Amino acid sequence: MKMQALPSEKGTFNLTNYEDTNQSFNWKDVEGTFSWAKTGLVNMAYEAIDRHVDNGKADQIALYYSDAKRDESYTFKQLKEQSNKAANVLKSVGVEKGDRVFIFMPRSPELYFAFLGTLKVGAIVGPLFEAFMEGAVRDRLEDSEAKVLVTTPALLERVPVADLPHLETVFIVDDEFTEQGSYLDFNKRLNEASPEFDIEWVDREDGLILHYTSGSTGKPKGVLHVHNAMIQHYQTAKWVLDLKEDDIYWCTADPGWVTGTSYGIFGPWLAGATNVIRGGRFSPHDWYETLERYQVTVWYSAPTAFRMLMSAGDQVVKKYNLSSLRHILSVGEPLNPEVIKWGKNVFNLRIHDTWWMTETGAQMICNYPSMEIRPGSMGKPIPGVEAAIIDDQGNVLPPNRMGNLALKVGWPSMMRAVWNNKPKYDSYFRLEGWYVSGDSAYMDEDGYFWFQGRIDDVIMSAGERVGPFEVESKLVEHPAVAEAGVIGKPDPVRGEIIKAFIALRDGYEVTAELEEEIRLFVKKGLAAHAAPREIEFRAKLPKTRSGKIMRRVLKAWELDLPTGDLSTMED
Numbered sequence: 001m002k003m004q005a006l007p008s009e010k011g012t013f014n015l016t017n018y019e020d021t022n023q024s025f026n027w028k029d030v031e032g033t034f035s036w037a038k039t040g041l042v043n044m045a046y047e048a049i050d051r052h053v054d055n056g057k058a059d060q061i062a063l064y065y066s067d068a069k070r071d072e073s074y075t076f077k078q079l080k081e082q083s084n085k086a087a088n089v090l091k092s093v094g095v096e097k098g099d100r101v102f103i104f105m106p107r108s109p110e111l112y113f114a115f116l117g118t119l120k121v122g123a124i125v126g127p128l129f130e131a132f133m134e135g136a137v138r139d140r141l142e143d144s145e146a147k148v149l150v151t152t153p154a155l156l157e158r159v160p161v162a163d164l165p166h167l168e169t170v171f172i173v174d175d176e177f178t179e180q181g182s183y184l185d186f187n188k189r190l191n192e193a194s195p196e197f198d199i200e201w202v203d204r205e206d207g208l209i210l211h212y213t214s215g216s217t218g219k220p221k222g223v224l225h226v227h228n229a230m231i232q233h234y235q236t237a238k239w240v241l242d243l244k245e246d247d248i249y250w251c252t253a254d255p256g257w258v259t260g261t262s263y264g265i266f267g268p269w270l271a272g273a274t275n276v277i278r279g280g281r282f283s284p285h286d287w288y289e290t291l292e293r294y295q296v297t298v299w300y301s302a303p304t305a306f307r308m309l310m311s312a313g314d315q316v317v318k319k320y321n322l323s324s325l326r327h328i329l330s331v332g333e334p335l336n337p338e339v340i341k342w343g344k345n346v347f348n349l350r351i352h353d354t355w356w357m358t359e360t361g362a363q364m365i366c367n368y369p370s371m372e373i374r375p376g377s378m379g380k381p382i383p384g385v386e387a388a389i390i391d392d393q394g395n396v397l398p399p400n401r402m403g404n405l406a407l408k409v410g411w412p413s414m415m416r417a418v419w420n421n422k423p424k425y426d427s428y429f430r431l432e433g434w435y436v437s438g439d440s441a442y443m444d445e446d447g448y449f450w451f452q453g454r455i456d457d458v459i460m461s462a463g464e465r466v467g468p469f470e471v472e473s474k475l476v477e478h479p480a481v482a483e484a485g486v487i488g489k490p491d492p493v494r495g496e497i498i499k500a501f502i503a504l505r506d507g508y509e510v511t512a513e514l515e516e517e518i519r520l521f522v523k524k525g526l527a528a529h530a531a532p533r534e535i536e537f538r539a540k541l542p543k544t545r546s547g548k549i550m551r552r553v554l555k556a557w558e559l560d561l562p563t564g565d566l567s568t569m570e571d
């Protein structure tokens with residue numbers, strides 16, 4: 001059953017008429033905004049920061065940063081200078097165009113200086129989520145052959161430096177650090193560096209960023225994006241985030257995930273808005289306080305966060321004056337109609353769902369402020385993007401038929417490679433002309449898309465994408481674990497939680513201590529968000545004759561569903 005559509009909001013929007021724009025728009029129209037129109041070359045960091053200094057916005061606040069200890073702001077001019085300094089620091093240790101520079105640290109202004117500095121040198125930036133433990137860090141630095149790492153003393157403990165032959169320099173961000181060997185003091189060098197830097201102008205198709213993300217099999221894969229993605233970051237920041245230059249915008253995502261870069265760095269700054277970054281963990285009070293204090297006008301977050309705010313109760317939100325808010329958006333998981341209803345109640349605004357993936361680089365299917373939204377639907381493809389529901393042979397299905405959510409190849413921010421893994425990259429494009437997303441969905445008669453689920457076994461827990469294979473591999477490293485199968489179990493707050501089915505080795509007994517020990521083993525070896533919240537012990541797990549754990553059967557057990565075709569199962 002579909003919910004009744006909510007009417008359009010009032011106001012002047014950057015995208016005033018979806019249907020007309022969808023008919024007439026061409027990506028070429030956007031290209032003139034950036035320097036390659038004049039010089040043939042470009043650099044994301046110039047377009048996002050320095051360009052605004054050159055266009056009379058030097059003194060506008062570009063970044064508000066706060067956490068429990070710090071409270072700072074930087075104008076576009078200051079951010080230009082800080083990132084120039086960071087670029088000089090990186091260049092001084094030999095970073096060159098195309099090198100991989102990884103940043104593994106909690107949010108802080110220095111993270112953003114290092115990030116932008118990396119781009120100014122023409123290198124490829126690899127942001128790592130601060131919660132990653134040694135195994136996860138190793139996989140990523142090894143695969144990308146990172147040359148430089150910027151980190152903190154606490155996180156350095158999780159970096160197996162001795163096993164990483166390509167890693168030449170480690171910058172430590174800490175006020176009390178003393179340099180030794182290839183461990184250098186980032187802040188000291190930043191302070192001493194020149195604020196002038198000759199930007200490395202690159203081709204639109206040169207590498208920009210590597211985001212590692214999970215699939216259903218294999219290790220996490222490095223999704224490579226190029227500078228050309230800016231066309232779509234910029235245009236969606238206008239149409240979808242509806243940003244104007246006087247907006248105060250807050251994206252709650254960490255830059256370790258694609259939302260925290262495409263829309264925590266690139267989109268808002270390309271559009272010339274003021275960007276709010278809040279460090280620290282989630283807390284309803286802190287979050288509402290952040291919205292109130294900076295008078296945030298546009299806010300981008302995730303269903304899990306909205307559900308947690310919802311469960312904190314409406315008394316909390318009433319303590320704050322949030323009247324500056326004019327536009328709210330969501331990404332990462334299905335946005336429940338109840339959450340939209342709650343948003344309408346407490347903020348008197350609709351929450352706009354947006355759909356996209358690490359691989360798409362930017363928003364693809366969205367709800368726009370000038371458009372009627374249908375709660376529960378992801379909206380319609382942005383102008384310039386063609387989405388369709390196709391069957392496994394690549395035939396486009398008619399409305400209201402469920403199938404593969406696919407995108408016509410060729411949008412500006414599409415990933416350009418899976419690092420060191422051409423077969424994996426090609427597998428996304430196995431149906432001629434289409435990118436196959438791995439999500440299932442249907443489209444209604446009016447062109448709205450409705451998310452149904454993942455076709456593979458990828459788990460979305462609290463907005464974070466977790467590959468079951470990675471968790472299973474870690475689990476079987478534990479001496480007590482003989483076999484492990486991991487699935488996503490539906491959860492009212494987190495969307496899904498990670499549930500592990502485990503068969504123990506002979507000689508081990510199920511105890512509460514052992515269960516906790518196994519959970520901690522994953523937490524410490526991979527990341528807290530990848531540790532199973534639920535563990536169920538079984539004598540044996542369902543496997544195919546070739547020995548592959550049948551997650552489909554585990555899921556059926558869990559949800560009390562029919563197990564389907566078991567012909568490939570061993571006995």
Ligand code: PRX
Pocket residue numbers: 213258259330331332333334335353354355356357358359378437438439451453454460464465
């Ligand atoms: O299953 C879809 C889900 O998140 C997946 C992509 O995850 P990731 O690459 O980590 O990027 C998340 C943020 C860009 C998709 O394949 N997903 C994303 N947005 C939505 C969604 N599921 C339902 N509704 C959405 N709006």
